[in-house]
């Protein structure tokens with residue numbers, strides 16, 4: 001029986017394990033029983049389940065976070081213009097960003113979207129209350145255009161933020177304006193459209209959180225899809241007295257990727273069949289699935305994020321002071337050159353090189369997969385490395401600048417207050433000697449994870465394994481080159 005199962009995993013072909021190294025690699029990357037293993041977290045933790053099932057869980061979490069974000073806006077608009085003394089800059093771009101990218105996304109996927117205060121006011125207006133319990137939403141009920149049901153607006157939004165990041169990160173008024181702008185768009189869209197159209201199709205932060213959440217070791221899924229098929233009332237879609245229909249317009253019964261689910265926990269409450277669970281799973285279980293997104297937008301998201309994860313440290317920490325000046329909009333011409341180079345790199349050069357990489361991979365394989373499909377699916381290989389690159393960047397940034405938080409919390413507006421007796425704390429970089437080693441370890445971990453994903457895509461395209469490892473070589477070379485560039489920036 002075990003032999004038969006092994007034959008099936010190996011495609012049932014006559015493969016000599018001693019002669020074909022692909023078999024060893026395949027065994028390494030394809031262990032279906034382990035991939036299927038899931039642990040029902042809330043089933044094991046009844047107290048946590050009670051908290052999550054409570055109607056007040058999400059709104060109270062949002063309210064708790066709304067307070068520091070409101071203070072960040074006030075500090076940005078009224079406080080000191082010195083970014084490193086202003087709570088708005090320090091709290092959002094050092095503390096929140098580091099917690100988001102180092103802990104939340106890699107460990108808990110979309111958990112930020114569960115508690116994010118940005119869409120909260122709009123959602124509360126829609127629901128006519130903060131702790132609602134189901135019912136009709138108050139909106140104009142417009143439908144989001146079909147051609148915009150993808151990640152392109154999120155891609156463009158992220159690129160705009162990235163282009164101006166040097167001034168967003170250092171000028172408190174600009175930073176406050178960005179947060180206010182996002183909240184304003186979120187509220188306006190809540191009035192026009194039903195549910196979380198802003199989060200699902202517009203928010204530039206939600207876009208990359210969703211992409212990287214597919215690498216997380218946690219997921220929300222249904223326990224048994226057949227129960228959903230047989231359950232005619234579909235309360236998770238319609239809502240009931242226990243909660244609202246899915247605000248992210250998802251049918252949980254068909255959910256198979258974290259990207260599509262906002263982790264709002266409504267369906268946990270509304271499901272009368274107790275069929276929705278939060279699972280602990282193998283990290284990256286959503287990656288290398290067939291399709292890799294319906295359109296090329298998702299592949300572009302992965303490419304843009306990886307490209308930016310290299311450009312950011314190059315501009316911020318690299319030896320090119322002139323480029324830093326251009327990125328900081330010191331002159332309009334300089335910024336125009338920077339913007340042209342930045343957009344060319346993120347939208348043309350990196351996607352173009354990756355297209356050539358996938359083209360070479362396809363030439364080395366003997367599968368009927370189209371280049372477009374291969375492009376979408378191999379782009380998933382970039383997700384673990386991209387996430388690791390952002391983690392490495394955020395760790396370094398937080399360790400170098402984290403000490404500013406002690407002063408900012410005591411004197412959030414820079415007006416000379418000393419609420420907690422720490423306002424005079426000077427700038428102290430933490431672990432400056434070991435930070436590069438930590439960053440290198442994160443990057444190498446991301447590279448290995450990405451190589452594993454590449455091999456999984458290759459073996460899915462060619463289950464016989466004959467050409468899968470050969471096809472992976474160009475993609476692995478692309479990943480290796482990206483990692484070496486990052487290691488050079490952090491260690492060089």
Ligand code: SF4
Nearest residue numbers: 113116118199203206
């Ligand atoms: S998508 Fe954006 S606004 Fe919506 S919850 Fe997530 S981060 Fe917040």
Ligand code: SF4
Nearest residue numbers: 246261262264265267
């Ligand atoms: S599937 Fe469930 S948890 Fe995910 S967004 Fe929809 S209602 Fe929320």
